Amino acid sequence: MEQQIKSIEQEVRDFTITSNELLENFRLKFISKKGLIPSLFEELKKASPEEKKKLGKELNALKQLAEGKYKSAQEETENTADKPHEEIDLSLPVIPHKLGNQHPLSLTRYRIIEIFERLGFNLADGPEIEDDWHNFTALNFPPNHPAREMQDTFFIEKNPDVLLRTHTSNVQVRLMKKQPPPIRSIMPGRVFRNEAISARAHCFFHQVEGLYIDKNVGFADLKQTLYSFAQEMYGKDIKIRYRPSFFPFTEPSAEIDISCLICKGKGCNLCKHSGWVEIAGSGMVHPNVLRHGNIDPEEYTGFAFGMGIERVTQLLFQVNDLRLYSENDTRFLRQFRPVLS
Ligand code: DAH
Numbered sequence: 001m002e003q004q005i006k007s008i009e010q011e012v013r014d015f016t017i018t019s020n021e022l023l024e025n026f027r028l029k030f031i032s033k034k035g036l037i038p039s040l041f042e043e044l045k046k047a048s049p050e051e052k053k054k055l056g057k058e059l060n061a062l063k064q065l066a067e068g069k070y071k072s073a074q075e076e077t078e079n080t081a082d083k084p085h086e087e088i089d090l091s092l093p094v095i096p097h098k099l100g101n102q103h104p105l106s107l108t109r110y111r112i113i114e115i116f117e118r119l120g121f122n123l124a125d126g127p128e129i130e131d132d133w134h135n136f137t138a139l140n141f142p143p144n145h146p147a148r149e150m151q152d153t154f155f156i157e158k159n160p161d162v163l164l165r166t167h168t169s170n171v172q173v174r175l176m177k178k179q180p181p182p183i184r185s186i187m188p189g190r191v192f193r194n195e196a197i198s199a200r201a202h203c204f205f206h207q208v209e210g211l212y213i214d215k216n217v218g219f220a221d222l223k224q225t226l227y228s229f230a231q232e233m234y235g236k237d238i239k240i241r242y243r244p245s246f247f248p249f250t251e252p253s254a255e256i257d258i259s260c261l262i263c264k265g266k267g268c269n270l271c272k273h274s275g276w277v278e279i280a281g282s283g284m285v286h287p288n289v290l291r292h293g294n295i296d297p298e299e300y301t302g303f304a305f306g307m308g309i310e311r312v313t314q315l316l317f318q319v320n321d322l323r324l325y326s327e328n329d330t331r332f333l334r335q336f337r338p339v340l341s
Contacts, residue, residue: 005062023074
């Protein structure tokens with residue numbers, strides 16, 4: 001038995017543990033219940049008392065040696081060996097790169113621009129921070145017009161009057177001063193009004209202004225231009241109507257309605273059961289406005305219109321709540337794709 005103890009001791013010393021697997025093998029071989037060392041303890045029971053004393057000591061030393069080696073190897077392998085590492089699976093499909101998409105109002109704006117460009121209109125631009133003259137006075141607004149009041153207009157300074165433009169019509173006279181007729185331009189942009197925010201109103205929204213000034217421009221040109229636009233935008237079956245109206249900067253003036261796309265003219269919530277939806281204000285440019293733009297009204301005439309981009313978009317994509325356009329919720333914004341021409 002003494003011999004056995006010696007050779008097992010040598011085996012314990014020679015055993016190299018470099019992985020969890022070898023550690024377990026070591027434990028099974030030497031220390032576990034059915035391992036070599038416990039079986040030697042079993043055998044020791046049969047030995048004489050004297051032998052027991054001597055061999056017991058040696059066996060205990062072997063046991064301590066094996067257990068000590070096991071413990072320190074265990075600590076070491078915990079720190080280093082066989083940590084599970086992520087394997088790269090090259091056959092997995094790639095994580096798709098999310099593509100952004102354009103805002104529905106931008107999609108509509110580009111579509112409007114595209115249609116009017118084909119009708120011969122070019123693109124013009126004007127400032128959002130404007131003076132009273134271009135926003136009101138030059139457009140024939142009388143000094144006491146209610147639109148100038150604080151409840152409608154965001155004034156930045158009251159004297160001199162600096163304000164956030166309330167409509168894109170502010171670009172009209174700027175354009176007239178910049179270039180002689182013929183003028184055939186559209187002017188998209190953001191406008192601001194002091195309104196409580198709801199599903200139907202917002203403190204800012206978007207318009208597209210249109211201006212066509214040349215010799216012999218008449219109301220028929222206005223009608224056909226906007227009819228062509230509506231057909232391109234909404235399809236050949238669209239109906240259009242002109243309602244007499246008033247704007248200080250046009251004479252005569254008309255509001256333009258198109259047949260409701262949601263109920264096809266039968267009557268629904270969007271069209272307030274009238275079958276018609278207003279999309280623009282329009283009219284023949286007032287002679288005073290032409291004069292403010294240094295254009296002789298005896299020689300030139302023109303038409304103008306101002307269209308709400310939100311409204312055109314609502315009809316296109318059937319979105320009823322204006323607030324969705326500025327909340328920047330990507331779950332909403334992700335849903336829109338270009339309108340095909
Ligand atoms: N500026 C008007 C508005 O914001 C819309 C408008 C009406 C524009 C008639 C025009 C026009 O150019 O001729 O309500």
